[in-house]
Amino acid sequence: xxxxxxxxxxxVCLLLLVLxxxxxxxxxLYQSAIFFIAFGLTMALAWVRLAAPDVALAEAAIxxxxxxxxLVDSLRVFARPPExxxxxxxxxxxxxxxxxxxxxxxxxxxxxxxxxxxxxxxxFLAYVLxxxxxxxxxxxxxxxxxxxxxxxxxxxxxxxAVLLNFRGFDTWLEVGVLFLAMLGIFCAGGLVxxxxxxxxxxxxxxxxxxxRGLAPVMILTAAYLLWLGKLAPGGAFQAGILLAAVGILxxxxxxxxxxxxxxxxxKLGLTFGFGTFxxxxxxxxxxxxxxxxxxSEWAGExxxxxxxxAAISIGFTAFAFFAYLNSRDQSTGNxxxxxxxxxxxxxx
Amino acid sequence: MIAEIExxxxxxxxxxxxxxxxxxxxxxxxxxxxxxxxxxxxxTSVFLLLVSLANRNQMEFADPVPHAMVITGIVVAxxxxxxxxxxxxxIWKETGxxxxxxxx
Amino acid sequence: xxxxxxxxxxxVLIAAPVTGALIAFLLPVRLRATAGILTAAATxxxxxxxxxxVAADGAHRHALGGWGAPxxxxxxxxxxxxxxxLMTGIVGLFVSVYAKPFFAQxxxxxxxxxxxxxxxxxxxxxxNGMFLSADLFNLYVMLEVMGLSAVALxxxxxxxxxxxxxxxxxxxxxxxxxxxxxxxxMIYGAVSALDLQIVAAGIEQGRSFRVAFSLxxxxxxxxxxxxxxxxxxxxxxxTAQAPVSAxxxxxxxxxxxxLILRLWxxxxxxxxxxxxxxxxxxLGAAAIIWGSxxxxxxxxxxxxxxxSTVGQIGYMFLLFPLITxxxxxxxxxxxxxxxxxxxxxxxxxxxxxxxxxxxxxxVFAMAVGSDDxxxxxxxxxQxxxxxxxxxxxxxSLIGLPPSGGFVAKWMLLKAAFTSGQxxxxxxxxxxxxxxxxxxxxxxxxxFAPTSxxxxxxxxxxxxxxxxxxLGAAAIIxxxxxEEFLLLLDVEAAFQEPVEPHRANDR
Numbered sequence: 001x002x003x004x005x006x007x008x009x010x011x012v013c014l015l016l017l018v019l020x021x022x023x024x025x026x027x028x029l030y031q032s033a034i035f036f037i038a039f040g041l042t043m044a045l046a047w048v049r050l051a052a053p054d055v056a057l058a059e060a061a062i063x064x065x066x067x068x069x070x071l072v073d074s075l076r077v078f079a080r081p082p083e084x085x086x087x088x089x090x091x092x093x094x095x096x097x098x099x100x101x102x103x104x105x106x107x108x109x110x111x112x113x114x115x116x117x118x119x120x121x122x123x124f125l126a127y128v129l130x131x132x133x134x135x136x137x138x139x140x141x142x143x144x145x146x147x148x149x150x151x152x153x154x155x156x157x158x159x160x161a162v163l164l165n166f167r168g169f170d171t172w173l174e175v176g177v178l179f180l181a182m183l184g185i186f187c188a189g190g191l192v193x194x195x196x197x198x199x200x201x202x203x204x205x206x207x208x209x210x211x212r213g214l215a216p217v218m219i220l221t222a223a224y225l226l227w228l229g230k231l232a233p234g235g236a237f238q239a240g241i242l243l244a245a246v247g248i249l250x251x252x253x254x255x256x257x258x259x260x261x262x263x264x265x266x267k268l269g270l271t272f273g274f275g276t277f278x279x280x281x282x283x284x285x286x287x288x289x290x291x292x293x294x295x296s297e298w299a300g301e302x303x304x305x306x307x308x309x310a311a312i313s314i315g316f317t318a319f320a321f322f323a324y325l326n327s328r329d330q331s332t333g334n335x336x337x338x339x340x341x342x343x344x345x346x347x348x
Numbered sequence: 349m350i351a352e353i354e355x356x357x358x359x360x361x362x363x364x365x366x367x368x369x370x371x372x373x374x375x376x377x378x379x380x381x382x383x384x385x386x387x388x389x390x391x392t393s394v395f396l397l398l399v400s401l402a403n404r405n406q407m408e409f410a411d412p413v414p415h416a417m418v419i420t421g422i423v424v425a426x427x428x429x430x431x432x433x434x435x436x437x438x439i440w441k442e443t444g445x446x447x448x449x450x451x452x
Numbered sequence: 453x454x455x456x457x458x459x460x461x462x463x464v465l466i467a468a469p470v471t472g473a474l475i476a477f478l479l480p481v482r483l484r485a486t487a488g489i490l491t492a493a494a495t496x497x498x499x500x501x502x503x504x505x506v507a508a509d510g511a512h513r514h515a516l517g518g519w520g521a522p523x524x525x526x527x528x529x530x531x532x533x534x535x536x537x538l539m540t541g542i543v544g545l546f547v548s549v550y551a552k553p554f555f556a557q558x559x560x561x562x563x564x565x566x567x568x569x570x571x572x573x574x575x576x577x578x579x580n581g582m583f584l585s586a587d588l589f590n591l592y593v594m595l596e597v598m599g600l601s602a603v604a605l606x607x608x609x610x611x612x613x614x615x616x617x618x619x620x621x622x623x624x625x626x627x628x629x630x631x632x633x634x635x636x637x638m639i640y641g642a643v644s645a646l647d648l649q650i651v652a653a654g655i656e657q658g659r660s661f662r663v664a665f666s667l668x669x670x671x672x673x674x675x676x677x678x679x680x681x682x683x684x685x686x687x688x689x690x691t692a693q694a695p696v697s698a699x700x701x702x703x704x705x706x707x708x709x710x711l712i713l714r715l716w717x718x719x720x721x722x723x724x725x726x727x728x729x730x731x732x733x734x735l736g737a738a739a740i741i742w743g744s745x746x747x748x749x750x751x752x753x754x755x756x757x758x759x760s761t762v763g764q765i766g767y768m769f770l771l772f773p774l775i776t777x778x779x780x781x782x783x784x785x786x787x788x789x790x791x792x793x794x795x796x797x798x799x800x801x802x803x804x805x806x807x808x809x810x811x812x813x814x815v816f817a818m819a820v821g822s823d824d825x826x827x828x829x830x831x832x833x834q835x836x837x838x839x840x841x842x843x844x845x846x847x848s849l850i851g852l853p854p855s856g857g858f859v860a861k862w863m864l865l866k867a868a869f870t871s872g873q874x875x876x877x878x879x880x881x882x883x884x885x886x887x888x889x890x891x892x893x894x895x896x897x898x899f900a901p902t903s904x905x906x907x908x909x910x911x912x913x914x915x916x917x918x919x920x921x922l923g924a925a926a927i928i929x930x931x932x933x934e935e936f937l938l939l940l941d942v943e944a945a946f947q948e949p950v951e952p953h954r955a956n957d958r
Contacts, residue, residue: 005355006353006355006358009355009358009359010358013358013359013361013362016362016366017362017365017366017369020366020369020370020373020389021369023373023385023389024369024372024373024376024377024382024385024386024389029379029381029382032381032382032385033381033385036385036388039389039392043392043396046359046396047399049355049359050355050356050359050399050400050403051403051410052399052402052403052410052415052418054415054419055395055399055415055418055419055422058418058419058422058423059395059422062422062423062426063388063392063422063425063426066426066430067388067426067429067430070429070430070433071381071385071433074381074433074436074437075381077437077440077441078379078381078437078440078446081444082440082441082442082443082444115376118372118375118376119372122368122369122371122372123368125368125371126364126365126367126368128663129364129365129367129368129634129663130361130364130365131659132364132638132659132660132663132664133360133361133363133364133397133638133641133660134357134360134361135658135659135660136401136638136641136642136660137642137656137660138404138405138641138642139640139641139642139643139644139645139654140405140644141402141404141405141410141411141413141414141644142411142412142413142522142523142644142645143405143408143409143410143411143412145522145523146411146412146413146523147408147409149519149523158409158412159412159415159416159419161412162412162413162415162416162523163416163419163420165517165519166413166517166519166523166524167413167416167517167523167524167525167589167590168516168517169516169517169525169590170416170417170420170525170589170590170593171416171420173581173590173593173594173597174420174423174424174593176470176574176597177423177424177427177428177593177596177597177600178423178427180427180571180574180597180600180601180604181427181428181430181431181600183477183567183570183571183601183604184431184434184435184600184601184603184604184607185430185431185434186564186567187563187564187567187571187604187607187608187610188431188434188435188437188438188604188607188610188615188618189434189438237419237423267477267478268478270477271474271477271478274470274474275474278467278470278471278474281463281467282467282471285460285463285464285467288460289518290460290463290514290515290516290517290518291460291463291466291467291514291516291517292516292517293516293517293518294517321430324434325430325433325434325437367630367634370630371627374623374627380619383623384623387623387626387627387630390626390627390630391626391630393634394630394633394634394637397634397637397638397641398637398640398641401637401638401640401641402641404641411644413523413640413646414637414640417589417640420589420593421592421633424593424596425626427600428596428599428600428622428626431600431603431604431622432619432622432623432626435603435607435615435618435619435622436619438610438615439612439615439616439619442612442615443612443616445616448616448620
C-alpha cells in the first residue's frame with residue numbers, strides 16, 4: 001500500500017466524519033439533506049476503496065438513490081405548514097411549528113449539561129468501540145467455503161451465489177421486508193390509494209420528451225444488470241431500483257402510472273417477488289428437499305427466474321413507496337377514511 | 349509508524365466513530381427527518397465495519413458473505429427508513445408535529 | 453446436540469404463516485379473516501407437531517437451502533425453542549379468533565385494519581423465525597421483520613397518538629437492531645461464522661468479545677423494553693387496538709428476551725461475568741418496581757396494562773443474576789434449575805396472562821366506549837365472563853397460587869434464597885404487592901355496586917370466550933409444570949449452567 005493510498009483513505013474517512021457531523025448538526029433541514037447526500041457519495045468512494053463493487057452499486061441505487069428521492073420529497077412536505085385544522089385535533093400554530101425547516105431546540109436550562117454529558121459519553125463509547133475493533137482477531141472469512149461450493153451454486157459471481165443460493169433465506173426475507181414496508185406505508189398513509197402527483201410544476205416539453213425516450217433504455221439496462229449478476233456485480237436489487245427509477249421519472253414527467261393500474265395488478269406486483277421465492281421453497285419442501293434448496297442441475301435457471309421476479313417486485317415496490325407518499329389526496333382525517341374514494345385503495 | 353496502518357483499519361476505526369455519531373444524532377436531534385437520517389448513518393457505520401473487516405484477507409475474491417449481508421442490510425434499512433418517513437409525514441400532516449418534544 | 457434430527461417442519465413453521473399472509477393480502481377484504489384463522493390453526497397445529505417430535509426424538513435441525521452452517525443458515529429447535537413456539541401458537545390462535553369479530557365492529561374497523569391479517573401472519577412467521585433461527589445475521593433480519601410488522605400493526609388505527617407512539621417504537625427498534633448488528637459484525641470479523649454453535653466454539657476471552665456482546669445485549673434490551681429502555685413501550689402498546697396490544701405485549705417482547713437468554717447461556721457463557729448478571733438483575737428489579745408503580749398510577753386501563761408489562765418483564769431478568777454464579781459442581785447449586793425454570797415460566801405465564809388481560813380490557817372498552825378505569829363500575833353484573841378473565845389474568849400476574857405466575861415467582865424466590873442472593877426476594881414480593889394493588893383497583897370498580905344500570909354496547913360472545921380461555925390458560929399452566937419441565941429439558945441449553953468468566957482466571 002502506497003503512502004498516496006493511505007493519504008487518500010484518511011481523507012475519505014475524515015470527510016465521512018465531517019459530513020456526518022454536519023448532517024446531524026446543521027440547523028436547516030435542507031443543509032442536512034445536502035450534507036447527507038454528499039455523505040452518501042463519499043461512502044461510494046469508500047466502498048470502491050474497500051473493493052466492494054456490489055455494495056457500491058446497492059448503496060448508490062437504494063441507499064442514496066431511492067432514499068434520497070424519498071427524503072427530498074419529504075423535505076417538500078415538511079417545508080409547508082400542515083393542512084389540517086380540524087377541531088378534533090388541536091393544531092397549535094406555535095412559532096416553532098411554523099419554523100419547520102429548522103430543528104432548533106428551545107433554549108433549555110439543562111441543555112448545555114446534557115450536551116456535554118452526551119458528548120463525553122460518545123467519546124468514551126467511540127474509544128471503547130475503536131479499541132475493541134482494533135483488537136479483533138482475524139477469523140479468516142468464509143471465502144474458502146464459498147469458493148469451494150461456487151461451482152454447485154449455479155452462478156459464477158460469489159456475492160450473487162451467497163445472496164441467492166447459500167443464504168437465499170435472508171434474501172427472501174429481505175424481499176419480504178420491502179413488502180412489509182409497503183404495508184406499513186399504507187397503514188401510515190391514511191390508505192387512500194395512488195393518485196396523481198402533487199408535483200405543482202411538471203417539467204417542460206423537452207425534459208418530458210427526454211424522460212420518455214430514456215425509459216426504454218433504462219429498462220433494457222435493468223434487464224442487463226439482472227443478467228450480469230450471474231457473472232459480475234449487479235443483480236436483482238440494482239436492476240429493481242433502476243426499474244423504480246423509470247417509474248419515478250415518468251411520474252415526475254407527469255405520466256401517471258399507478259393511478260390507472262387495477263388493484264389486482266398492484267397487489268400481484270407487490271407480492272410477486274416474495275411469493276415466487278416462497279413457491280420455489282415449498283416445491284423444494286414437497287420434493288423432500290430443504291426449504292429453498294434448488295436442484296443443482298437447474299440452479300442457474302431457477303436463480304435467474306427468482307431474481308427476475310424479485311427485481312420486478314422490488315422495482316414495483318420501490319416505485320410504489322414514492323408514488324404512494326407523493327399522491328395528492330392522501331392523509332385527510334384522523335384515520336377515518338370513510339367516504340373517501342377507495343377504488344384504487346391497494347390494500348383491499 | 350504510519351506505514352503499518354492498513355486501509356481496512358482506517359475504515360474500521362471510522363466505522364466505530366460513525367456509529368457513535370449516528371447514535372448521538374438519534375438521541376440529540378429533534379426533528380423526525382434528522383432522526384431518520386441519523387438511523388441511516390448508524391446503519392452505514394455497521395455496513396462499513398462489515399466490509400472493512402472482510403477486506404482484511406483477500407484470496408481469489410474478497411469474502412462474499414459480508415458483502416451479501418451488507419446488501420441485505422441496506423435494503424432492510426432503507427425499507428425501515430421509508431416506513432419511518434411515511435409515519436413522520438403523516439404525523440406532520442395530521443397534527444403539525446415534527447418532533448417528539450411537542451408532546452401535549 | 454450435533455446429532456439433531458432434520459425436520460422440514462421447522463421450515464413449515466415459517467413458510468405457512470407467510471403463505472397465509474400472501475393469500476390473505478391477495479384475497480378480497482371480506483375473506484381475509486377466514487383465511488387468517490385457517491392459517492393460524494394450521495400454524496398452531498404445525499407448532500404442536502414440532503413440539504411433539506422434539507419431545508419424542510430430541511432437537512431438530514433444518515439446513516435451509518441444503519447448505520448447512522457455516523455457509524448456509526440453519527433452523528434449530530430444542531426444548532427451549534419449543535416452549536416459546538408453543539406459547540406463540542396458543543396465544544396466536546386465540547388472538548386470531550378474537551380479532552375476527554373485533555375488526556368486524558364498525559367503530560374499530562377504521563384506518564388500515566384490512567391489513568391486520570397479512571401483517572399479523574408475517575409477524576407470527578418472524579416470531580417463529582426468532583425462536584428457530586440459529587444464525588446471528590438471519591436473526592437480525594428476523595428482528596427487522598418483527599419490528600416493522602409490529603410497528604405497522606401498532607399504527608393500524610391511523611390515529612395520531614398511535615402514529616407518534618409508532619414512530620418512536622420504530623426508531624427505537626431500528627436503533628436496537630443496529631446495535632445488535634454492530635455486535636454481530638464484530639463477532640463475524642473475529643470468528644468468521646454466524647451459526648450460534650460455531651460462534652460459541654470460537655468465542656475467546658477478551659475485551660473485543662465483551663464489547664461485541666454488550667452491543668448485542670443493549671440492542672436486544674431496547675427491543676425487550678427493559679427499564680430504563682422501556683420508554684417506547686407504554687405508548688405503543690396502549691394506543692394499539694386490543695388484539696394488537698395483546699400480540700405486542702404477550703409475544704413480541706418475548707422474542708428478544710428469548711434471544712438474550714439463548715445467547716447468554718449457549719453462546720457467550722464464557723464471556724459473561726457475575727457483575728453483568730447482577731447488572732441485568734438490577735435492571736429487572738428497577739423495572740419491576742417502576743413498571744408496577746406506574747401501572748398503579750394509571751387511570752386508563754390500557755396504559756395500566758402496558759405499564760404492567762414493563763414490570764412483568766423485569767421478573768424475567770431476575771433469572772440472569774441467579775444463573776450467573778461461580779460454582780464448582782452443579783450438585784452444589786441446586787437453585788440453578790429453579791432460577792432457569794422460573795425465568796422461562798414467567799415469560800410463558802406472562803404471555804398468557806397479558807394476552808388475556810389486553811383482550812378483556814378490549815371487551816370492556818368496546819362495551820363501555822372508553823377504557824377509563826372509572827367507567828368500568830359495576831361491569832361484573834353485565835360482563836361476568838370478561839371480569840372473570842381479567843381476575844384470572846390478574847391472579848397470575850400477582851403470582852397467587854395456583855397459577856403459572858405463582859410457579860414462576862415461587863421458583864425465582866426459592867432460587868434467590870438458596871443461592872444466597874436474598875436481595876432479590878423483597879423486590880419480587882414488593883412487585884407482587886404493587887401488582888395486587890392495580891389488579892384489585894380494577895376489580896373493585898368492576899364489582900362495585902351501581903344504582904343505575906349502564907347501557908352497554910353488545911360485545912360478540914367469541915371475544916369474551918377467547919379472553920377467558922387465555923386467562924384460564926395462565927392458571928392451568930400452574931398445574932402442568934411437569935410436562936413443561938420435560939419439554940424444556942429436551943437438549944436443554946441449560947444442561948451445563950452458565951459458568952461465568954472469572955477475571956482472575958486468565
